[in-house]
Amino acid sequence: xxxxxxxxxxxxxxxxxxxxxxxxxxxxxxxxxxxxxxxxxxxxxxxxxxxxxxxxxxxxxxxxxxxxxxxxxxxxxxxxxxxxxxxxxxxxxxxxxxxxxxxxxxxxxxxxxxxxxxxxxxxxxxxxxxxxxxxxxxxxxxxxxxxxxxxxxxxxxxxxxxxxxxxxxxxxxxxxxxxxxxxxxxxxxxxxxxxxxxxxxxxxxxxxxxxxxxxxxxxxxxxxxxxxxxxxxxxxxxxxxxxxxxxxxxxxxxxxxxxxxxxxxxxxxxxxxxxxxxxxxxxxxxxxxxxxxxxxxxxxxxxxxxxxxxxxxxxxxxxxxxxxxxxxxxxxxxxxxxxxxxxxxxxxxxxxxxxxxxxxxxxxxxxxxxxxxxxxx
Amino acid sequence: xxxxxxxxxxxxxxxxxxxxxxxxxxxxxxxxxxxxxxxxxxxxxxxxxxxxxxxxxxxxxxxxxxxxxxxxxxxxxxxxxxxxxxxxxxxxxxxxxxxxxxxxxxxxxxxxxxxxxxxxxxxxxxxxxxxxxxxxxxxxxxxxxxxxxxxxxxxxxxxxxxxxxxxxxxxxxxxxxxxxxxxxxxxxxxxxxxxxxxxxxxxxxxxxxxxxxxxxxxxxxxxxxxxxxxxxxxxxxxxxxxxxxxxxxxxxxxxxxxxxxxxxxxxxxxxxxxxxxxxxxxxxxxxxx
Numbered sequence: 001x002x003x004x005x006x007x008x009x010x011x012x013x014x015x016x017x018x019x020x021x022x023x024x025x026x027x028x029x030x031x032x033x034x035x036x037x038x039x040x041x042x043x044x045x046x047x048x049x050x051x052x053x054x055x056x057x058x059x060x061x062x063x064x065x066x067x068x069x070x071x072x073x074x075x076x077x078x079x080x081x082x083x084x085x086x087x088x089x090x091x092x093x094x095x096x097x098x099x100x101x102x103x104x105x106x107x108x109x110x111x112x113x114x115x116x117x118x119x120x121x122x123x124x125x126x127x128x129x130x131x132x133x134x135x136x137x138x139x140x141x142x143x144x145x146x147x148x149x150x151x152x153x154x155x156x157x158x159x160x161x162x163x164x165x166x167x168x169x170x171x172x173x174x175x176x177x178x179x180x181x182x183x184x185x186x187x188x189x190x191x192x193x194x195x196x197x198x199x200x201x202x203x204x205x206x207x208x209x210x211x212x213x214x215x216x217x218x219x220x221x222x223x224x225x226x227x228x229x230x231x232x233x234x235x236x237x238x239x240x241x242x243x244x245x246x247x248x249x250x251x252x253x254x255x256x257x258x259x260x261x262x263x264x265x266x267x268x269x270x271x272x273x274x275x276x277x278x279x280x281x282x283x284x285x286x287x288x289x290x291x292x293x294x295x296x297x298x299x300x301x302x303x304x305x306x307x308x309x310x311x312x313x314x315x316x317x318x319x320x321x322x323x324x325x326x327x328x329x330x331x332x333x334x335x336x337x338x339x340x341x342x343x344x345x346x347x348x349x350x351x352x353x354x355x356x357x358x359x360x361x362x363x364x365x366x367x368x369x370x371x372x373x374x375x376x377x
Numbered sequence: 378x379x380x381x382x383x384x385x386x387x388x389x390x391x392x393x394x395x396x397x398x399x400x401x402x403x404x405x406x407x408x409x410x411x412x413x414x415x416x417x418x419x420x421x422x423x424x425x426x427x428x429x430x431x432x433x434x435x436x437x438x439x440x441x442x443x444x445x446x447x448x449x450x451x452x453x454x455x456x457x458x459x460x461x462x463x464x465x466x467x468x469x470x471x472x473x474x475x476x477x478x479x480x481x482x483x484x485x486x487x488x489x490x491x492x493x494x495x496x497x498x499x500x501x502x503x504x505x506x507x508x509x510x511x512x513x514x515x516x517x518x519x520x521x522x523x524x525x526x527x528x529x530x531x532x533x534x535x536x537x538x539x540x541x542x543x544x545x546x547x548x549x550x551x552x553x554x555x556x557x558x559x560x561x562x563x564x565x566x567x568x569x570x571x572x573x574x575x576x577x578x579x580x581x582x583x584x585x586x587x588x589x590x591x592x593x594x595x596x597x598x599x600x601x602x603x604x605x606x607x608x609x610x611x612x613x614x615x616x617x618x619x620x621x622x623x624x625x626x627x628x629x630x631x632x633x634x635x636x637x638x639x640x641x642x643x644x645x646x647x648x649x650x651x652x653x654x655x656x657x658x659x660x661x662x663x664x665x666x
Contacts, residue, residue, distance in 0.1 A: 111484070
């Protein structure tokens with residue numbers, strides 16, 4: 001799960017990291033009102049789940065309250081990487097003497113959390129890794145011990161020379177790690193971490209990704225989910241226990257199993273079609289899940305053809321067949337459905353489907369080809 | 378001993394009295410797995426299906442029955458605890474079926490299991506099966522057939538799909554190992570490849586990967602540096618958009634890392650036959666065996 005910058009800033013603040021104050025505005029008037037209260041130069045920042053906000057024009061400095069109102073008006077409603085900006089963060093602008101990058105990521109390859117700091121702040125870390133790798137220092141954190149004192153110090157020393165600044169930075173490293181751990185983080189970035197003209201180290205941006213699997217034990221973090229910024233179909237899918245990712249195409253897919261669902265999407269593309277979605281209905285042949293799946297798929301106006309691809313292992317194909325029949329009886333479906341199932345009780349399933357006017361097949365490639373052809377009609 | 382499990386396997390089922398635990402225990406017993414014990418805290422002293430003794434702890438189960446492997450059918454919030462307990466209880470192989478285990482839990486579990494010399498398979502995996510011998514987990518017994526091909530996969534039903542196609546083509550399997558769909562897992566592709574390379578009954582290997590992470594790329598280098606047996610590979614998620622979790626917690630392209638293209642290229646660069654479609658796996662393995 002993603003959280004917005006303002007939410008990540010709040011978490012970091014709670015763990016003691018110096019983060020300038022800031023408030024959220026949803027209208028230009030609100031933005032102006034906040035700026036008036038803050039006083040002084042202000043920064044207006046789009047709050048969307050996308051990188052490159054600055055490059056897209058979603059981060060602007062403003063000297064006066066009127067300028068804040070103007071910038072907020074320009075940024076609110078803007079689209080950045082397909083996402084509409086509904087909120088802006090209004091925060092005091094800092095006088096920046098230097099910028100650095102600080103991040104922690106769950107490092108799959110090394111099976112640990114890894115800290116990365118770079119003296120090239122404000123720049124995309126992947127770019128730095130590609131062009132100036134020596135600017136980055138990495139420290140692996142042993143999960144049994146957490147971030148050790150000397151590790152935090154080493155990270156500080158990589159970025160700064162002044163002993164007081166190093167000390168502030170090392171403290172922030174510890175606080176960031178604590179915040180990351182406590183929030184179920186898989187990524188926590190401060191980019192940039194700045195030193196201002198008074199020699200104070202501050203975090204003027206924050207980003208965190210949260211492990212979905214940890215949300216069950218972090219209700220206050222789960223409550224940060226921005227449902228408005230989600231495709232409503234995704235919200236509904238999550239509520240129904242389905243895995244759903246909307247795509248651009250017109251062949252709606254309904255599959256049991258994530259790997260098989262991905263392979264099905266790939267096969268649609270291979271045969272010249274465009275998948276409309278990824279959808280894993282999991283191991284259940286429950287008709288209600290099939291109904292929800294069909295509703296989700298058909299809510300997408302682009303869908304011209306629906307493909308079921310079911311491998312019945314423990315799940316019995318005839319249970320799924322009955323589910324499809326029951327589901328389609330409850331809905332008025334005009335979109336052609338192509339059904340492929342194989343595995344336990346496949347002959348029985350085919351009988352059931354044919355008796356209800358559906359064609360069912362066993363060969364996956366054939367089913368995909370037919371589903372693609374039907375979308376083109 | 379087959380690949381990780383075999384005739385000597387004596388299995389304890391953690392969560393035996395739950396809905397999934399009880400259903401799959403019966404399936405495993407029917408397939409021929411020697412299930413010697415079950416563990417459900419609070420139900421020690423009972424007998425499952427009038428035959429399998431149930432204990433309160435893994436330690437008791439191992440002490441009384443000599444169990445040397447464990448399978449975990451326990452909800453996500455308790456799964457890490459169950460893995461800790463199994464490793465501490467002295468079993469050599471722990472298979473965790475559970476999906477939804479927090480990654481922070483796995484960070485702590487992995488060194489603990491390693492230090493106790495146990496092998497963890499999973500989590501979020503269907504388990505493994507040695508055709509004609511035994512199975513641990515939920516891989517359906519009726520789709521496999523004994524033969525010379527080792528199968529290792531991150532997926533569940535996609536694995537069944539491929540295995541079923543191999544079986545239908547008369548190409549049997551030495552062992553099928555589901556390593557799971559999560560980003561942090563106990564047993565990697567390389568671990569399985571090494572086991573297949575030294576397994577007398579395996580002549581060729583099929584690897585089924587997905588987007589996310591670098592496990593397939595690392596395995597590809599292992600294939601060219603350390604394997605004599607032919608390998609065929611398939612990657613699911615060639616059309617997945619970046620940054621989105623495609624069902625499995627580990628199936629996510631992060632920045633530019635973990636794309637299907639990258640994995641398929643590393644397969645090609647290391648002499649692994651690359652299947653564009655699942656159906657191509659059968660032809661490729663037949664050509665290379």
